[in-house]
Amino acid sequence: MKPAFRHDPNSRRYLTQRQRTAIYGTLGVLWLSGAIWLPVHYFLRQHGPFGDMPNPAEHWLIVAHGAGAFAAAWLGGWLWRGHVTPWRRSGTRRRSGDALLWVGGVLIASGYLLYYAPGDSLRNGISIMHWSVGLTSVVAILVHRARSGRYRLPT
Ligand code: HEM
Numbered sequence: 001m002k003p004a005f006r007h008d009p010n011s012r013r014y015l016t017q018r019q020r021t022a023i024y025g026t027l028g029v030l031w032l033s034g035a036i037w038l039p040v041h042y043f044l045r046q047h048g049p050f051g052d053m054p055n056p057a058e059h060w061l062i063v064a065h066g067a068g069a070f071a072a073a074w075l076g077g078w079l080w081r082g083h084v085t086p087w088r089r090s091g092t093r094r095r096s097g098d099a100l101l102w103v104g105g106v107l108i109a110s111g112y113l114l115y116y117a118p119g120d121s122l123r124n125g126i127s128i129m130h131w132s133v134g135l136t137s138v139v140a141i142l143v144h145r146a147r148s149g150r151y152r153l154p155t
């Protein structure tokens, strides 16, 4: 029989408000730093004496993005045990949850390849794939968020 998590307000499987804030905060830093990097990189290059140069803001955006990526790795480990495994077992919100896992997996794998892919053209292709999936990941989060209010811990 499936456990009735919904009727167990003391279950630690429910995300608390503070935990939700940590998740949205981390994902928000990742998304915003990546999304702002795009126009800064493609449209706001600086003209120097030796030609076009990257905008200095790019560096700080990638610094924030890298911090967000490390924080997301920590978050993933924590969510896996306390959120993903128990809810997957019960089947609740499983499709949108699994979609998030796929999106996260592609972002992590392509983020890794951005460092180590050999050759500029391969790296460019991976870069476009990474940020396209990254930009649309917000839809996956919103779908997952929709209708999860009814499972929230009563406050
Ligand atoms: C990386 C993967 C995941 C992330 C980042 C994530 C994140 C979240 C967040 C932020 C919420 C709170 C939504 C809100 O009320 O504002 C939530 C709720 C929920 N998620 Fe996930 N989730 C993930 C994977 C999964 C999986 C795989 C499942 C189930 C198979 C799942 C099941 C649920 C359920 C049942 C809720 C509502 C109960 C609650 O808020 O604890 N999630 N998730």
Ligand code: HEM
Pocket: 030, 031, 032, 033, 034, 035, 037, 038, 062, 065, 066, 069, 072, 104, 107, 108, 111, 112, 114, 115, 127, 130, 131, 133, 134, 135, 137
């Ligand atoms: C789990 C989520 C994510 C991880 C682990 C991740 C990881 C990474 C890593 C490791 C890099 C390379 C940084 C460097 O060149 O020094 C990168 C670059 C980038 N990421 Fe992400 N990222 C994630 C989510 C996102 C999201 C949500 C977006 C989109 C809004 C995004 C957009 C970008 C962009 C535009 C770049 C620069 C691409 C380039 O250098 O060609 N990322 N990311």
